Amino acid sequence: MSQRPCAPLLTRLVDEHYALLFRYAYRLCGSIAEAEDLTQQTFLTAALKLDQLQDEKRAKSWLFAILRNHYLKRVRHEATITWETLDDAAEHSSGEAQEIEIDSELLQRALNELPEEFRSPLILFYFEEFSYQEIAEHMGVALGTVMSRLSRGKSYLRLRLTQIAPVPSS
């Protein structure tokens, strides 16, 4: 079968965003294969719904939202950890964090232990690509909620990565 080159806009979107999308997907799901799959699904959906993209400047948020939707469909029935665990973590975090070496896999394990509503804003925050407002729009929550989740999520990460936090239960 002969291949038509994909539309210039699509190619541009791939070039500009595929790496960040892949990293976001990986940090969401913790698997390289699944992250590749999610990235691919995201661009296929984008190709189908490209006419919905009114402003190319918003392409990044749009693509991240598509990816997150695909991810949420996959993990709809996944068990999440309890709020109590995060509250406990926040209380423990009042002390100064220790000097640590952060291992990528350890970080991923800690992220995987977080519910998605905490994981997504953390990833987007650390990518430094999104403002709080953009994260709030991406998650469909209020700005204050994003700040709260970020604060608690970061506390949990600090504790988890310095082995202070207890392993959360599902």
Next chain:
Amino acid sequence: MNCSTARVALELMARPDELRGKFDLEATVDHLESCTECAALVRSRRQFDLMIADTMRSMPVPESLREQLLTILALHEAQRPMASVTRIVPTNQLAASGFSPRVLRWIAIAACLFVASAMLFGLHLARSLPQFPLDSVHPHFAALIGHNGQNLVPFNKFEDGQTARLPQSHLRTDLLQGPRLFVLHSTEDVWIRRRTRHAAVYFFELTGRARPIPGVLVVLTRDGIDSASQPRESSFLESGAKPVTGGVVSTWTEGSLTYLCYVQGTERELSLLWQPTRTL
């Protein structure tokens, strides 16, 4: 400001511009300058955040991923039907064509109407072209006459006891009316000889020509009728009407049925009549 409040604000200080109005940033900074414990905490957290961010961003991306994505998207594009190709044209590019989406929608509707009209006109042209007069009217009838040379045309017929009866389609004259053939009238299905010959009689006109060609078709059971596959000049007597002469009678048989078709005109005219694309 106490340490607890300051630390909540400091947690989110990475984006101070977004925090204006939500926290008293100046007071937080003042507190930081006066509280060494909080200052150390902030340094530690910032260092931690930087390490996390570096670790997250340093995740290597598979080298082949970009090519893989472009290939899949190109394949996807190739498999999409042409009708939907316009969907992938981004709005801003359509806008760049100089037409508003509303105008483009009307242009698309007009194009669809034009194509539909062209198809209807083509269909009309195809139907008005010279063709075998009975083809479009009644497939069985057309098959009987158009392929008369073979004499055998499959027919569905039903049995009434021991007596072969006519195919039911022969009893429905409305099926024989159309732009190329007009059944002037037809008899009820009749018994030509009591309980021996069951027949249907159609008086018709072949139309769509320089002059209408009248004719009559009789379908009857074969018993006692000599079948003759070759047309021969003869006359045909319509019961209760004036004898009609100067025509051609063609007879043929199929199974237990015999067909007699009379058309006014010569044998040559009749043979021309069977030519699909010629007119008399």
